[in-house]
Amino acid sequence: MSYALRMSRVASRREQYSQATRAALLAAATRRFAEQGFAKTALEDIAADIQATRGAIYHHFANKTALFEAVFEELEHTALQESAEAAASASDPWEAAFRALDVFLEHCCDPVYGKVVWQEGPIALGWPQWLAAEEALAYGFIQQLLSDLMDTGQLERQPLETTTRLVFGMLTAAGMTLADAAESAKPQLKAEYLAMIGKLVGALRPAPNPAFG
Template identity: 60%
Template sequence: MPPVKSRREQYSEATRAALLDAATRRFARYGYAGTALEDVASDIQATRGAVYHHFAGKTALFQAVVEALEADVMARILEAAATEADPWDGALAALDVFLDRCCDPVYGRVVWQEGPIALGWKCWHELELKYAYGLVEQLLLTLQAAGHLPALPLEPMTRITFHILGAAGMALAEAPEPDKARVRAEYRQAITHLLAGARVARP
């Protein structure tokens, strides 16, 4: 049985969660450069010191926001894949969730547009590997085990698929709002065509 948290611990966790929510809204609307820690604190009637109690600085706060967004998206993708009985249908459902989330103005701007700038490409890329690479690998392994994909070397298959999805994510994040539906449909068509080309023919 987990230990009961003290009122102080509960308050600290609630403050951290509120800071993350406020920062997410700020970063999505104003970008990294246009967001000040004082404004994030003010949004929840907290002090700048409260921000520094939980995060070393603005970069650390931004990284925490990115990681929270990525964890949420990856959980949604796994859930979508698990709802389908056939792994191929599950992979397509996972793809749809990913493309939908990349069209979301918050996830799209914070993770795909602001992330490489605020964190630096190396750190941002490492976060993408941390959250997405293993998931892509898992989905490909499942497709191989079910006989949908040939037993090709997993590492290059995963890396190629990972970068294809990354290209789609960046394109959707950068697409103007009126064009997002069209760009999403085009990338979905292209990606499913590539997957279908590698699919093992069924008797």
């Protein structure tokens, strides 16, 4: 075996170990942030959870805020991906939008997602950065769903930016409310938000043409 090939395999093993360590840190940090919150979570405890050193954390993340941001983004990417998959399985844009909405609201009911994204996110990142992160991750997806509804005539043509901003605001309110709610109240609240958002967005649907009634 050549020296270059041996070094390549060593580098590959190191990369695999590094990736595994990062994944373990994210999993441990997710548990800690969800159980204790951002302020009460210590990097030493996260490292100890995976039998690593604090230096292992700093190898991957500049500080606790950077680690939190990585956890936040991973949770949001998962929610967005599952919402997009639900939308893709629908037969038309209206069904796609509300399948995606149902998945999103279900994530908001999850204690880990709700705690980290909606309760701790604004604290750890600061409100402006948290809102910017939410918009960067979710705004475009909402806008695309609304654009599809308008393009297919299932919603009357409206200013897309304004409509997206209003729907984004409704979803933000729903997320915060579900995250703060008692576990026993979440199923009912989720159903109420799903129904109310459906009615509010449904008000933009074209009126039936009497000539074809």
